Amino acid sequence: MRDPLKHLQWERGALWLLDQRALPGRIVWIRARDAETVAGAIETLAVRGAPAIGIAAAYGVALAAREHGATSRTVGAAIRRLARTRPTGYNLFNALAQMEAAVASAHDLKSATLDAALRIHANDELDCDLMAAAGVTLFKRREGVLTYCNTGALATGGIGTALGVIKTAFAAKRITEVFACETRPVGQGARLTIWECVRAGVPVTLICDNMAASLMTGGKVDRVLVGADRIARNGDTSNKIGTLSLAMLARAYKIPFHVVAPTSTFDASLATGKQIKIEERAAEEITRATRGLERVRGYRVWNPAFDVTPGRLVTSFVTEQGIVRPPFTGRSLFNATAGSN
């Protein structure tokens, strides 16, 4: 039995991916033997979460290098294919830039790309542990925490970003209760965060996204922790649609709001979040939840997958290098081989 929390597993020339669309009801694995299968898994959200997408794409490149007659040209085409899967999260481009560098300097394409993918995965796992160690210091007493989307093991190569901090802080007796927003329309909160919290023994309460303000006015939320998909030099943070609303409410109610993300999510090329490309997804992702709506014609649907939270609304950023605040200019914060979108 595979451990579903280790949702990306390289085994004998194949990548085993947990199909997150089947959670929490069923455990379904996808065995990917080529880059196209990985690209499809990313596009259809079988694998999601910015760091996890980067890792999966890296393995996708390693798979491309094992395909029959692979050359640096065919592997380069696979890299470009994987780069077209989703536009917003930065880790994807960061990982692919590292894979490109590995391909460029490779003596043996197969071993060089697999080594690079395994290193990206291992680095992310370590980053998660370091973020958890840094993040736990935020908690001065036992607190109620609100989180959003899924930022746990399922979103990363380790224990998670924001949810990794939360699981660690709960184990350290610094958290009384976690509140998880559903996260419409894909439901990563309701489907994945609830499932991960229950497995970890963390007491969790599910709410609809629109209930966060009431929860805050009721004094139940001492801190908000979220992940990120791409962070600009001024701290502007793109994350799952709905994050901006929580950040605005947290500011109004004077509740600390933290972004937890490895430096592989920080895009040194962006001065502000204005330049971040926001992915818009299919209307059906929203409408399929409403029975009978398929019979109604003549209305529109807007489905942006992400929003941008101004850096000024973020109390602090928890990274594997410690707790930081913008502007981000130091070399250390951008020490990864930065790729561009």
Place this chain on the structure above:
Amino acid sequence: MRDPLKHLQWERGALWLLDQRALPGRIVWIRARDAETVAGAIETLAVRGAPAIGIAAAYGVALAAREHGATSRTVGAAIRRLARTRPTGYNLFNALAQMEAAVASAHDLKSATLDAALRIHANDELDCDLMAAAGVTLFKRREGVLTYCNTGALATGGIGTALGVIKTAFAAKRITEVFACETRPVGQGARLTIWECVRAGVPVTLICDNMAASLMTGGKVDRVLVGADRIARNGDTSNKIGTLSLAMLARAYKIPFHVVAPTSTFDASLATGKQIKIEERAAEEITRATRGLERVRGYRVWNPAFDVTPGRLVTSFVTEQGIVRPPFTGRSLFNATAGSN
């Protein structure tokens, strides 16, 4: 063929209620011949919307007066039963107080209660037209409008509260586009507002509740119009869960935020919204949207049906008496036979 927009119809000793749970896919009518059927329809959200609940309950009392062996005692018991259906919306208690007064002074229970119910219904229909006439004056130019939940014909005895204003302002060429929030967990926006706007030819775009902040930062929203379930003397307004979040965002982004409600929604007995009882509904109302969640055990769900928006966040209140602002102390604003919860 009955007109589904006239969703409460008295006909030969029975109340025909449109079952709003079947919308937008199917048109299903419930023929109520006793007060208990009406009470059940209110509890299960077959009929919803504060003014509509008041009207339906009034007809329920009229049905109780027609039951075999009805006396003022049995009709009084029916009133108490109907009062227990839902705690938050004020129109229910306001309507039942009027029915109680009609019973107390009745020579003929049957005709007195039916007359009173028909009068409550007709008054609400007129109130809707007057609110629309007042509300349309808010629009100085063609605007994009955000609304929440369903506040149209389906929520009232006429054309609606906020959505009545919107339909009227669109006809007067003061609105370019309407944005409707899904309104989790019951989906009154996705199911009912989309359906009503499409029928009225009003261009409407569906968004998830968590997308409102992005829409506002994008400059698409010039005004927010919502309904109300109970309004205190200081303007504190209970309305569908999620309204508070929109009001906070509108304030932060300097977007006018209006509550549209007849004075039958204003509770003169309440100094502030702190005393408003917020109904909490079953967890299943939230969880049933997430396939597979029924297999997960060991998490909690919080499902408040309403929140309270501070009066200071409301730019103005649109009533059948015109556009008003708190504090509400005048006799005229509380001219209905006020009942108590």
